[in-house]
Amino acid sequence: MKPYPPLPSTLDRRGFVKQTALAAAAALAASRAGYTPTAAAVTTDPEIKWDKAPCRFCGTGCHVRVGVKNNRIVGIQGEPQADVNKGLLCVKGYHVGMILYGKDRLTQPLLRRDGQLVPITWEEAIDVIARKIMEAPQQFAFYGSGQWTIPEGYAAQKFMKGGLANNHLEPNARLCMASAVTGYLSVYGVDEPAGCYDDLDRCDVLILWGNNMAEMHPVLFSRIVDRRAKGQKVQIIDLATRRTRTTELADHYLEFRPQSDLAIANGIAHLLIKEGSYDKEFVARHCAFKTDTEEHTLDGKPISFEDYCRQLEAYPPEKVEEISGVPADKIRMLAGLFARRDLRITSVWCMGMNQHARGTNINRQVHGIHLLSGHWGRPGDAPTSLTGQPSACGTAREVGTLCHLLPGGRLVANAEHRIQSEQLWNLPEGRIHPKPGYHTVLLWEKFCTPTAKGGDIKTLFTQVTNPGQSLPNLKKLFQGKKGLEDKFLIVSDVYPTATTELADLVLPAAMWVEKNGIYGNSERRTQQWFKMVSPPGQARDDCWMTIAIARRLFELGHPGMKDKDGRFLFTFTNDRGEEVPAWKWEHYYDLNVDKALFEEYRKFTRLKHKDLAPYDEYVKARGLRWPVVEQPDGSWRETKFRFMEFDDPYVKKGSNIQFYHSVTKDDRAQIWFCPYEVPPEIPDVEFPFWLGTGRVLEHWHTGTMTMRVPQLRNAVPQSYVEMHPADAAERGLKNGDLVAVKTRRGQIEIPLWISGRGHPPRGMLFVPFFDERLMINDLTLDAVCPVSKEPDYKKCAADVSRVSRRDSRPVGPAL
């Protein structure tokens, strides 16, 4: 920084003097007069109003303060009153306000006519959608995301399953946390972590299972590493397939071969059993045993403790070393840590364990090690999954916007659950279809398959997500739509994306603080915010779109849009008892639709003891962790630690720990045995490299928001491929070379960055997926975990070769 920077040409001394003369004179006069009004003593611009909101990006759920002046955001601060981030943010969070102001915001509905997207009115757009649905209501699908607010997801859920009797409702969260869900369900019988972020303040050892926390959940990672600055001792163990920023702050880096985490977990359990260092009392009191079967079901097969031990015998440390590449000593070191009861151990994971061909199994196994060793049930002793989207938990998981779920953890296939939902929605009995819809990968496959060949999804509506970039094996699961005349894709979004490229109808959406919202973060925390600025042009709320479409269907005579008393599904009344036509945009904010929907949804949350407080409690708080239980004095108390008597009011007194949703109905959690199995695709002579994908700190998911923030885009302006220097040297490749990365599914040309952000071992490539011009998901594999149906983005076989500059073609779509 130079102390005397040149003055910008726009401002010379004379101009400046002129400009400030008046203000200076006024100030001087005021000070000469010996008096300054008290209000003026606070020079903070009084026109700026600050209000709270959870950050728009990841599942950490930091709170920000949004500064608004003249209906525009002018600044962002970390919210010091928020438990989650205590005033700190990451670089995305500090710039989150700018995501609203990309120059190319979508501002009007666009319909494709003769290949061109042409402006139409909202009335026309809603009518087009309603008529498309009316043509074939059971061949319509609704695809949303973990960025849907809770009321948006709830409206979609009610509209689809309660209104259309159609279960083809999925969120993109299937691509990111479905394996965590099946893990929790098969271990505890109920979804979501028992612990919370407070564990990070208390643990002595933090184990990162394939999780580059320094970049992906930086605020939480700082919460841990900053403890060291306070003189506390916390050991960080980085179990990973490549070196990252996280590794630099870790005490141990254990590099394993893709998929071999299954063997590592078994190796630890093997040693705990063999050395008798497992927690015998905890296991006897709180656990039962199960094994995965060849059919890979959610329920598995119950086994005895002896059977469990016998199956683990195949995993002595030396064998694990052979499979994983992690030295046997290190496996012993890990088992040694779990054997110590004086330490508190927290495990965290995110996509490394979830986007995994055996995602459910590795989730089960990590829970299993914690249960087996008794590192469960004290603050700091917890296995906790993190989420990548701001409301993957709150909306996708809790509201249940998945093809097999109903709100509040209910199942489509469960008759009792259907009846409960029909009653709460005041629907005639039998309205809800008993068969689950298509899961994400299957849904898009059906949409991209010609109708004549069994592709029985004809109209697909996506909100708040960008499947044209985030689905795996894009040629098959997204590009396949091209040329299928009878398939109709409706996309609601804020910017042009890879998905709007193929859209037949594009709807401009309001985003983040342009609308009211409620999100639920990774630690069961429900967080509310209010609309603070107007959306641009004709952009409107996603929730309004759903209600308006439902209303149009109601007018067109679709019988499902009425409840059993003949009233419209989304009937709202104001304080005076008058009906508010919320389907008309000009009346949408006549009442708080979010509050009305949330109060309705809240009734669903008791079944699984995920009780939510009234809306107004969330207005006052910086989020509350469920179950939020009413106290005798009328106040509402959040729960930090579930199933633990000292904190969870639903635990029977005297039981210490009670898994009250146990699948075996005996208050026990299940410890699973799951074998190591080879990945669906492994490197061979033709494709000798592993290819993994992921994120970088600066960009969030498909980059549609962060690539429009100059500070973030400038930091990492485009995607790249990481490779080991020795592998590059062998192929004569240099830093910055344009290389072709190829798999059996596709090829991209991308620059090589050696020894850059991440350091893969030999034989491994890594490409971030944020860049829509360098679409790595053209290459990834669409193999899914057999239980969770979540795809594995972290490993497939690839090759890399040089592309000569002259032959290189321009990459990326022209928007």
Add this chain to the structure above:
Amino acid sequence: MNTGKLDQRSRSVRASKVALAAMLVTAASGYFMGLRQTTGNTPRAVQAADLHPQTAPFPKDGVPKIVEYRRMGEARLGPNAGWTNHLSKLQTQAPKSLSPGIPADELDRLRAVQWRASRRAFDGAPPVIPHPVEQQTVDSCLVCHQEGRAIRDRVAPRLSHPVYGNCTQCHVPDRNSSIAGMEGPALAPTFGDNLFVGLSSSGRGGRAWPGAPPVIPHSTMMRSECLSCHGPLGLNGLRTPHPERSQCQQCHVPQNGMDDTPLATAGFTQLSLP
């Protein structure tokens, strides 16, 4: 003779076997020691040096200029291409004098404010990094920024907040310092500009009466180290005229409003529904 030769050969074979074994043992133990050395007790600088063999920014056209062999000695390559060697003068300069010297005027202040604004999205946003950085570790940041230092006309400001372990969580390289050079002509620039206009300055602190110490006009969150901007190495115009006094908040106090002093949370206003 033959036997002797054989003996000699087998001896040399044995010798080379021993040598090989020794090498393997050294390599293996070195490898595992290396693995273990992610712990905090290893000097960080050593690792940093290992980890950035070639982080050269790429020329705009993507083709690195080939330097003639005879010019190698004088050619500047790699990440330090723009670096001038002043090793003999590499020392932190003490401020020339603690006395205020010529008082800054309004224009100096405005210049300073504009300079600040060029480095951040809005007042209160973390500034971007105007120089290339080590992508993996943050240890090198603190070498200069922990205390702040000036070397010739370059100033590395002192941290404005307590030391956190993860600098690049909030501070990211700017366009000239990132891998921006990689963006060759092959990639269509598909992303539009951003129309965000942030708060450029928090303004100046008001005084209760002439001669009263001005109050702090901005949040002190992440800006608790006043000397970062207002100390002797700060920009003229923001620099304090009395650097000899180091207890800033003895006289200058944060204000209810944008700030969050424990007692001052009432200024947090919630917007009502539009």
